[in-house]
Amino acid sequence: MTSGGDSPGMNAGVRAVVKKAIYHNLDVYGIYRGFEGLMxxxxxxxxxxxxxSIIHRGGTVLYSARSERFKTEQGQSQALDVLRKHEIEGLVVIxxxxxxxxAQVLHNHGIKTIGLPxxxxxxxxxxxxxxxxxTAINTVIDAIDKIRDTATSHERTYVVEVMGRDAGDIAAWCGLGAGAESVLLPEVESSRDEMIQRIQDGFERGKKHSIIITAEGAGKAEEIGQYIKEKxxxxxxxxxxxxxxRGGSxxxxxxxxxxxxxARAVEMLMNGESGKALGLxxxxISSHxxxxxxxxxxxxxxKKLYNLAIELSI
Known part of the structure; x- marks a missing residue:
């Protein structure tokens, strides 16, 4: 199953699980719409x-959904009944x-589970x-490159808001990769006055435009843009x-x-392993x-990426 927010590469994971399982003469089922579909x-x-022909497609062919109902004992019991009904011995959750x-709940109830990030x-x-x-950071950097063309042509400052309520990885990587003048992250306390000073210092050195990238959890772009304009x-x-x-090939x-x-998830289930998440x-390939x-x-x-992005933004 695929669950939660979709992400490019999920279909590659689904394809690998299905093909690896069938290669080893295993029956494999697709669960649609995550835990909600399981129930x-x-x-x-x-x-x-x-x-x-799904490896190149974004999103997930199994669809996805968030489920509050699965958090209840009744929902979990219902999901377990479905798994037992179909005699499913192992589950890969992406x-x-x-x-x-x-996935951990199902593991604790005796269903072998492996997680893919x-x-x-x-x-x-x-x-x-x-x-x-x-894929996401390449999509964002491509967009920022296009925005910079307009920012340069009109001598403007642009504030670009990217996803990341609690994690600023997209903002940090793209800030460095796109050469942004300032980056705002949830994990790093930063002064807006310092941001203003960097923009003004750049203007005095001859810069005619600036790109500011903010993760959504570090501040809303509209508010930051208004602050910059006022100052x-x-x-x-x-x-x-x-x-x-989220989208794209x-x-x-x-x-x-x-x-x-x-492929590794199937191997681990065949070896009787459970309650583990895979990673790179x-x-x-590792597991924990x-x-x-x-x-x-x-x-x-x-934080290292953030500091480097600021150093190279002069």
Missing amino acids: EDDLKKLALKDVG GGDGSYRG GTIDNDIRGTDYTLGFD TNFDTRVTILGHVQ PSAFDRLLGSRLG EKNS DFDYVLEDKENEDI
């Missing part, structure tokens, strides 16, 4: 043709930390990259990229990552218990 018995046995919590936010512990993150009187515009960051990296993770660490992965992610790297 509703919305699943079917999959064949090779069901995953043909999603973020909310999906992992659901599917989220564009890159905010899951135990992996250097999550499925969809690489500098510069022509300031705002762009909120929104859900365009997955990058080569995300296709390979989904394929590697999906130092370019090798759900308990470890669901702890808060320690993100010192993002």
Whole structure:
């Protein structure tokens, strides 16, 4: 199943699970619409043709949904009844930390579960990259490059808001990769007056435009744009990229990552392993218990990226 927010590369993971399972003469079912679909018995046995020509597609062919009902004992009991009815021995759950919590519940009730990190936010512990993150930052950087063309032509300051309520990975990576003048992150306390000073210093050195990137959890673009305009009187515009960051054909990296993770998940289930989340660490597939992965992610790297982005923004 795929659960929670969709991300590019999920289909690569689904394809790998199905093909690896069938290669080893296993029956494999697709559960539609995440935990909500599981409770509703919305699943079917999959064949090779069901995953043909999906590796290049964004989103998820199994669809996705969030489920408050699954958090209740009644919902969990209903889901377990469906799994037992179809004699399902192992389950691969692709999603973020909310999906992992659901997978952990099933694991605690005796269903073998393996988790794959599917989220564009890159905010899951135990992996250097999550499925969809690489595609998302390439989408964002491409958009910022286009915005900069207009910012340069009209000598404007642009504030670009990207996704990231609690995690600023997209903003940090794209701020550095797109050469932004300032980056605002939820994890890093920063002064708006310092941001204003950097914009003004750049203007005095001859810069005619600026790009400010904010993660949604660090401040709303409209408010920041208004603040900049009031303090500098510069022509300031705002762009909120929104859900365009989730879509699009997955990058080569995300296709390979989904394929590697999906295949390993099947191998682990065949070996009787359960209650683990897979990841990519130092370019090798790794696994950790759900308990470890669901702890808060320690993100010192993002602070290093932030500092470097600020140093190179002069």
